[in-house]
Amino acid sequence: MGKTALKWRIRDDWRIGEHESWLRDMALDGLFLKKVGRLFCRFEKSEPRQMRYRIIPVRDIPMTLQQKKAGAPNGWDFVTSFRIFYVYSSPQETAAPEFPISPAEYAKNLNRAGDRIIIGLMYLAVSILSIIQSVAGILNSQTPYLALLDEVPANFAIALAVFAYALYLPLSALISTHKLRKSLLAGNPIDHEA
Numbered sequence: 001m002g003k004t005a006l007k008w009r010i011r012d013d014w015r016i017g018e019h020e021s022w023l024r025d026m027a028l029d030g031l032f033l034k035k036v037g038r039l040f041c042r043f044e045k046s047e048p049r050q051m052r053y054r055i056i057p058v059r060d061i062p063m064t065l066q067q068k069k070a071g072a073p074n075g076w077d078f079v080t081s082f083r084i085f086y087v088y089s090s091p092q093e094t095a096a097p098e099f100p101i102s103p104a105e106y107a108k109n110l111n112r113a114g115d116r117i118i119i120g121l122m123y124l125a126v127s128i129l130s131i132i133q134s135v136a137g138i139l140n141s142q143t144p145y146l147a148l149l150d151e152v153p154a155n156f157a158i159a160l161a162v163f164a165y166a167l168y169l170p171l172s173a174l175i176s177t178h179k180l181r182k183s184l185l186a187g188n189p190i191d192h193e194a
Contacts, residue, residue: 005031006040013083014176017194020053023087027051033089036082050092054099054192055085057109084113107184110177117174124170128163 007026010019023033028050031043054076075096076088090096184190 003045004034005043005045007031007043008039009036009041012173012176013085014173014180015194016055016085016180017191019055020190020192021194023053023089024051027053027089033079033087035080036087052090052092052096052192053079054088054090056088056099056101057084057106057113058086084109084116103184103187103189106190107181110181110184114174114177114181117170117177121167121170121174124163124167128160128167131159131163 010022013019026033026043028048030045030048032046032049032051033041033053034044035042075094076090076099079087079089081087088099
């Protein structure tokens with residue numbers, strides 16, 4: 001096995017064309033994707049090469065290795081998966097045919113992701129409200145939410161800021177997913193060169 005390298009990954013999973021373009025640029029630098037984690041992508045170092053990458057959303061996860069390989073057209077190799085996406089690669093010189101997936105089918109596969117984000121947002125919102133209510137009860141005031149503004153310990157303010165940021169991430173993902181689905185349903189394909 002060759003040397004590996006870790007690189008910060010693009011946070012917004014829904015900027016698919018930009019991910020594909022970034023992975024292509026990494027291959028030109030001799031870094032070939034092996035795994036996608038929460039914060040980093042793991043690459044294997046080798047000789048620079050022109051590669052094409054495609055990130056395909058799938059509805060039924062997990063799939064067997066045989067299903068992953070069978071789902072790829074000739075010339076594309078399964079690389080890894082993350083969330084609801086499977087990543088395939090192909091050397092530029094093979095001129096592999098594009099995946100037989102229409103923008104409408106692509107958008108349909110993204111529906112599951114949107115549903116998962118909404119469920120996560122609901123759990124997070126309930127958690128935040130529960131914490132606020134608990135702290136307000138601890139402060140034992142007639143007006144618990146105003147008491148929070150007057151008597152909030154610094155730790156709680158920091159925790160609230162962290163929760164607000166945690167709420168921002170799925171909200172931005174939901175907005176991005178909605179925009180991408182809308183664009184795909186209008187018949188616009190993914191821009192693989194974004």
